[in-house]
Amino acid sequence: MSEMINVKINGMDVSVPDGSTILEAARALGIEIPTLCHMKNSNEIAACRICVVEVKRARSLVASCVYPVTEGMEIETNTLRVQNARKKTLELILSTHNRKCLSCVRSGSCELQTLCHDLGVENEGVYDGAKPVYEIDYSAPHMVRDNNKCILCRRCVAACSAQHVGVIGVNDRGFDTHIGSAFDKQLNEVACISCGQCIVNCPTGALYEKDDTDKVFAALGDPTKTIIVQTAPAVRAALGESFGLPIGTNVTGKMVAALRRLGFDKVFDTDFSADLTIMEEGTEFIDRVKNGGKLPLITSCSPGWIKFCEMYHPDMLENISTCKSPQQMFGAIIKTWYAEKNGLSPKDIVSVSVMPCTAKKFEIGREDQSAAGEGIPDLDITITTRELARMIERAGINFNMLPDEQYDNPLGEASGAAVIFGATGGVMEAALRTVVEVLEGKEMGNVDYEVVRGTAPFKAATLNVAGMDVKVAVVSGMEAAHELLKKVESGEEQYHFIEIMGCPGGCVNGGGQPIQPASVRSFTDIKGLRASALYSDDKANKIRKSHDNPMIKELYKEFFGEPGSHLAHNILHTTYKDRSKDYIK
Amino acid sequence: MKKRISNLPFTGTPEQEAKLKAVIAENKGQKSMLLSVMQEAQGIYGYLPLEVQTMVAEGMDVPVEEVYGIATFYAQFALTPKGKYKISVCLGTACYVKGSQSLLDKITEIIGIGPDECTADGKYSLEACRCIGACGLAPVLTVNEDVYGRLTNKDVAGILKKYID
Known part of the structure; x- marks a missing residue:
């Protein structure tokens, strides 16, 4: 002690x-x-x-x-001396701040605004003088950078650097000091992985996701379209925070009710395609192990991680599972199997996803994500948890008063294995629940793989499966991933199966999640609390294993045949490309 | 002052690259040596364009942005090449009150480039510098090692004529 x-x-x-x-x-x-x-x-x-x-x-x-x-x-x-010093500091910060607070995306959740209120700043323009003017950077697919609202706290720089990306930093000096990229290039010219960790760490409205809510409202207002929405596992564990509920509150029922009231024709669960991912990825893993394929197999759910690998570790691309992410698999089956089954033309479907993730905005525009062909994208619009909260507010829906409602069928049914996809270790645990049973050829009593749980950036375990030692590793956050990949590339460490999630703690701590102020981020285990909501959900589910999901069984029986079939490959799998030379990094 | 970035094409030679690679190799794995590697890189190339900063960043295993942040923080680093003739106009207090800003403007008018720029033919580069300790001769400018003092705008054209080849 x-x-x-x-x-x-x-x-x-x-x-x-x-x-x-x-x-x-x-x-x-x-x-x-x-x-x-x-x-x-x-x-x-x-x-x-x-x-x-x-x-x-x-x-x-x-x-x-x-x-x-x-x-x-x-x-x-x-003391009064302390209060006056703080107030003066705020007034000086405000002297170069673009004070368009009424229309600011962070109005109400801005730490600068809160401080000015709490410390009684009366005249925000008292030190007005020269004001630097910066062009707003709209170049990236997922976010906007507005240096006119930046207060130079460098929290985004720290977050980016902690992701082993470091494409933003402090440029120039004195009054010209500003946050930017090398040679003040725009964000789409540098090796940004779109993870959005800078956004959730920004105290003001200087960094924010590209808002696609207008596109969704426009689609909802079009009677000729069928609007289908899917929600990722991690969204339910955090959306409540936007409505004042404690961190870690599971709001699945209210979220579904809200989406229905917003006017979506069908409210489905990405968990379904998480189960589907396990079927495909599990099969791919077993195939690689049995037939001498490339190992370790690395998971492919996180588009931030995929972009990181393409930019920073192109030699490892063959190790990544060819499975599309659950979001894209979902989009793909909606516009193929579901459309066909329901007599819809894929062109008349607008497929929307709600994700804890900003990198999903990049992912929907990736190559090779069009299962229906003819350039029809698997997914049309993706919004973050924050944008969904904004839509609910804008539509005048009193979230906390909503009843709990159920997802629509058939794509609303999922196993407990799927819901834990939202936390680091969850995909690995879900995969193990299926892979171990397939390899052992029998039902296993225990489905809880505690060894891969917890918010540590790196976890590893060796499991004896059907007489074989299977080495698995789980990492979240790109710094931990980079450290692990270096060891794997050099041969210093060997694994069979690795789960990698782009954000520290996994999707529950994604860049699209509700923003908590630094005072909370510094002293509360946000990742752990949100993850615990998902693990409780898993525990309460009667179906704990992806391959036990009856709808999944039906989908294979009716449509795909078997996991890894030719049709499954066409619709559910994708390709990656070396982007290491395409960006400044 | 915000640093100006050159848009002249990079003309580094294989010899320069070999020199820089040797410097990087000497300092490999020591991130604390980044600043010193950058100084050497500038010594080799005369300035630090994107191509050079990228080599330094890759070699020292840091993001290019980190190199750029340092390069724009310290006045000693340049993002524009130096010409065959480096013209420096002193904007220190004494020279400034004696009208050196007007000398600077006159040079810009004649050779067509502003401070922190280099002509496309690589002949002239211009910079505004701080006090060079020749206040008694204010206003002062230098071309490479040559010092010219007690100047008026009328003298500028004559001085530049000496540096034509």
Whole structure:
């Protein structure tokens, strides 16, 4: 146990472990010191000076986010001097900030706005003077960068760098300092993987997803079209946060009810195609193991990861499963099997997905994602969890008052294995539930693979399956993936099967999820709480294994024949390409 | 001041590339040496265009943006090539009050490039510099190692005539 340090904060005594910052010590007393640039572990740079406090005998105010406590220290967190300093800092930040708050996407969830309100900023233009003007970058398929609202906190830079991407950073100096890419290239010219982690870490409206809600409303208003929506597993675990519900609340029923009230003709569950993914990917894995195919097999659900691999590890492309992502598989069967079954022309279907992910906006435009042919895309529009919340608000739907409703059939039925796809380790666990039974040739009693659960960026296990040692690894976040791939490429470590998800913690922590302020992100296990909602859902499901999903069985019987069939390959599988030379990185 | 980026084509030679590769090899795996590698790279090429920054970034295993961020932070790094004749006009306080801005404008008028630019033929580059310690001669400009002082706009054309070949 580490040594305890005794300090006095606002006249109250508190003991905290040695090495704690003033910010952490104050939290132990229930005092929340405001912060802006601080992100625990990733961005501890004390740049913004919002968190300043008075320390007795210190010459000036100190930044509490990085200042360590020492024995006997006396701290005041809320004197008039402190308040005035914070207020002045805010006023100076505002002097170069584009204050179009009324129409800002982050109005209501902006940390700068909240601070100005809380600290009583009365005149936002008191220090107005020269104002840098930046062109807004709309070039990327998934997001917009508006430096006119940037406060230079560098949280996005830290997030991008933690993803081993690092395509944004601090350029120029002094008054010209701004966040940008090398040679101030636009985002679509640099090796951005579209993960959106910069967005969920941005305190203001400087970074935001490309809003496709208008497209969805337009489709919903077109009587000649059949509008079908699918929702990813992780969405249900986070959407409630946009309506004030606690982190980790599962809102599947209300979400389905809301989608129906928005006017979607059919509300389906991406979980169905997660089960389908397991059938295809599991078969692919068994085939590669038995027939000496390329190993390790790496999962292909996460478009951020796929783009990362294409840009940064093109040598590993053959290791990636050829399975389309569950979103794309779903889109593909809607416009083929489902359309045919229901006498619809694929051209009259508008297929929409709700995803925790911004990279999905890139994925829908990828090559080789048109199962129905004739250039008809598998999926027409994808929106993030945040955009769905926005649609619900705009439509005047009182989310928390909604009854719980069920998904439509036939594509609303799914196993517990599918719902955990939203958390790191979930795809691996779902795959193991099926692959182990197929290889053992018998039903297994236990379906809980605890070894691959948890939010750690890297997990590995060796399982004995049918007399063979199967080595599996699970990573989330691209830094962990990069470290693992280096070892796999060099032969230092060998695995049979690897699950990789682009965002740290998996889709539950995706770049399209509701934004929590840094004060929550730094001190709450958001990933774990959201994931636990999915694991409870899995546990409560009578069907725990993908191959036990009766609708999946029917789909193969009626349409595909068997997993990995020629037809399944045409519709459910895809290709990748080396993009390592196409972008600045 | 925001740094100007050259749009002149990159004309690096295989010899220059070999030199840079040697510098990178010496510092391989030591990310803390990035700044010093960049200084050497600038010594080899005279400036740090995208092609050079990419080589440095790949060699030092950092994103190009990190290199670019450093290159735009420190005044010593240039993103535009230097000409055969490097013209520097001092904009330090003494020279400035003696009218050096007007000298700079005059040069721009004659050779057609602004500060931090290089002519397409590679002959002239222009820069505004800080005090060079010749305040007694203000306003001052230099061409390579030659110093010219107590200037008026009328002197500019005559000076440039000396640097034609």
